[in-house]
Amino acid sequence: MTLTQLARMTEDEAREYLEGIRWPNGPICPHCGSVEVTRLNGEAHRAGVLKCKACREQFTVTVGNIFESSHIPLVKWVMAFHLLCSSKKGISSLQLQRELGLGSYRTALFMTHRIREAMTEHVDTALAGIVEMDEAYVGGKPRPGDGKIHKKGRGTSKTPVVAVVQRSGDSEATPVASVSIASLKSVAGENIAPGTVLITDDLNLYDRVGESFTGGHRSVNHTDGEYVRYENGVPIHTNTVESFFALLKRGHYGVYHSMSRKHLGRYCEEFSFRWDHRKMNDSDRTEAAIKAAEGKRLTYREMVDGSGDSSAVPASA
Template identity: 30%
Template sequence: MSDEEAHDAFRLIRWSETQGAPVCPKCDCSAVYTYQTRKLYKCKACAHQFSVTSGAIFASRKLPIRDYLLAIAIFVNGAKGHSALQLSRDLDCQYKSAYVMAHKIREAIGAPVESGTVAGEVEIDGAYFGGYVKPANEKENRRDRRKTPNGKRRVVVTMRERDGITLRYVFDAEHQAVPTIAAKVQPGSTIYADEASSWDVLRARFLTKRINHQEAYSTPEACTNMAESFFSRIRRAEIGIHHHIAGPYLSAYSREMAWREDNRRISNGEQYLMATEAALKHPVSRQWKGYWQRSVA
């Protein structure tokens, strides 16, 4: 794809409501001037100059437009995710550029469901990810690493609507998710959960069906298999792709896996269009714009 073709593709996807006609991101005016020497537009109403990526998550870009289209195509093609190191090799760019680009895509694709709620039959569960405790060399010094706190391991709590969307949030402990569950699950819903004591208080608000995983993983009355499927995707991504997910970024990776899990049945082409449209309509990222230019913890 040439630069001109990539620019036209971006323009048609971003301004699909106007059949590709540019619209000012500042005042939403559709009357614009088009520069002939540069791929820029100027609003007739407010005189604001903008490009096809202005005001979107790829604003202030440095790479060619076609590299961003290629990055999205490569990103959505991975069933278990795509590492920033591999993406930098595919695009022949610096690791830092690929790292921020991948996180911008994660932010954009997960944004549409962030403010949503779930209803009907909802599965609730939590799983711990991140952190690493190095095993001791000698046998007598070894500990159960699953029960050894290291300050980095956090829990992802999911609210997965059967035949619907997946909401996920990151907490330090499962019981901290109860207020969020009460706010995000609509009244009248049926909650399916395991035997964890953290979910006992949900019986006061919802019809709750429980399953004891110490006795069975699934029964005709209750199961949390869809929530476990979501956690399995994160686990495979952590083990096979990223190898390490730091606590502060666990929310971003779980957001990506929720999107992949919800859209696993649609074609790669549709996923590509969805991700590109989400990236071009998402506002500038306050977390990832200028990420390497400031102090990063």
């Protein structure tokens, strides 16, 4: 559905839309997994309440996922999902607050972080084939005492993010405490299959990372001005992972302005989700994100504390 179609929905229609995405084959009890479910109709019940015949618990489509306990109208939720899924560089909480008429910035911020939580994918299949790997420094604020000096690239006080992107495939981006052999190896080991051909730039740390890959390690010598070469017709470059970082950085500078260290992992997940679903249209991407909300929760306390975000755990100290 387009944003205009979503905006015209009644609350009942929005609920039916969410039910159709979550339960394409009919409702499933989020408490026990039973499909023996009846709809409680009539004035005595809230709209959308279902009852499980097996465990006798009541539930709605907003139980057992990131919507749980939210008082925001479902129409605004589906529009927020659409806006975050269709904007290449993301959408700031301030803009979302204005466009959806949300009561407070805090509400908008909590909403966007819950959507990012839904977008967080824990894929079982490792990246394979040809995988490009690189690191960049994004987000965060300069540490006290750094003054106005903002160094670029390696050695800056900003938070390093390591990204791995499979050619014509998926991506994963992870903030790390520092760029080291240990942190790079950790990200590579968690996300890339052993038989992969790994392509990086000529940062020498990658030589040690590349040793683990039986597909071999190719590095492009950026220092000497080499950006692409061909081996048996295969282009050796890191342009794909650099495109990923270009989007993340444009989002950082153009939309979010500041991605705090605490939330950086979740922003990375947002950009990675859009990247991985880039071949879908906006409507399908939105529905994929809503579907991915299943079983995920993020409380306001977890957001404020910076917990509940496994992707932000430093890969190495």
